[in-house]
Amino acid sequence: MDSTLTTLAGQIAQLDAVDPAQLERMRHEALTAPAPWKAEYSTYQSGGWWTTSLMNGSGDAADVTIDDCAARPTGLLARMPATSALLADLGLNYMWVRLARLEANAFLWEHRDYDELDQVERHRLHIPLHTNTSAFLVTGGTKVHMTGGRIWRLTPTYAHGVCNLLGPDRIHLIADVYADDTYRRLARRPSLHPANAEPLPAAKETLLAERLQAARSMAELGYPEAAERMLLRLFYAYALPEGTVYDLIAELHTSLGDMEATTRWTAAKRRLLAITA
Structure with a gap:
């Protein structure tokens, strides 16, 4: 090997x-x-x-x-x-x-x-x-x-x-x-x-920005869960730093002014990835 x-x-x-x-x-x-x-x-x-x-x-x-x-x-x-x-x-x-x-x-x-x-x-x-x-x-x-x-x-x-x-x-x-x-x-x-x-191919910053904007458009149309899942699925298509998809979802909700959702997804990242520090 x-x-x-x-x-x-x-x-x-x-x-x-x-x-x-x-x-x-x-x-x-x-x-x-x-x-x-x-x-x-x-x-x-x-x-x-x-x-x-x-x-x-x-x-x-x-x-x-x-x-x-x-x-x-x-x-x-x-x-x-x-x-x-x-x-x-x-x-x-x-x-x-x-x-x-x-x-x-x-x-x-x-x-x-x-x-x-x-x-x-x-x-x-x-x-x-x-x-x-x-x-x-x-x-x-x-x-x-x-x-x-x-x-x-x-x-x-x-x-x-x-x-x-x-x-x-x-x-x-x-x-x-x-x-x-x-x-x-x-x-x-x-x-x-x-x-x-x-x-998996590395994801360029421009691609992640495009996907984040697409997710925001989807959420603004009334489909926030579909927007979240679209971002979560990036993990299976691109080599990403650990926790990137959760950070993107938190950023999505921050941009929409939904701080409760931002806090929820930040906590989800810590829980799912067993981050204790």
Whole structure:
């Protein structure tokens, strides 16, 4: 890997392969199991992001707000034998395991994870079960399509966002695991292929000014939420300094004289990006 990919692999990387036949059985289970999908973390998303739990502290699949716990299987996992077998074979120390479904034209806005949890070493693993090439993650100014067939590791303490532009639904198994020797063996050879990582173009100041003016025009016509979303989506098209989209939205509302909205979006930036200073 070149130096850019090596750096990026600290944020997102491929680990071991998954047996194709088992992966297909897991995909079928994810698509057909009677899952109680929940729309949690509403401030982090556009709508269209749903999760259901396979392992957690309560054993209830509808309990989807992650926390530190000694995870145990939910009733849903009991109905998914291929998925249960893979999780058992990996032998990891699970904190939480979920299915996450992202619909077409849906976004998880730029954010960081784990800030509210105990400061212990943990890692997030993704196994793509059902995806498409318009579904990708953005981190470090690069968009990464997590292809099927491998276990991926995401370091969610780096600012990142996810989108599914065209569909069909993107469904991933997401396992948050505590670091131990089993995890370290799994993660001993992380890799990131250039075909999976596409650097986004830098956004010139003139372009950002044009988009901000377009958003202001939209808001003045009575569509402030659409204006906000237009600015939020810049994160998925351009390599931007961290938090730029939130700063643009705050600037939009300041220009409109709506200081309550400016304060709200400034606070949202601090919350979503876990800014404490």
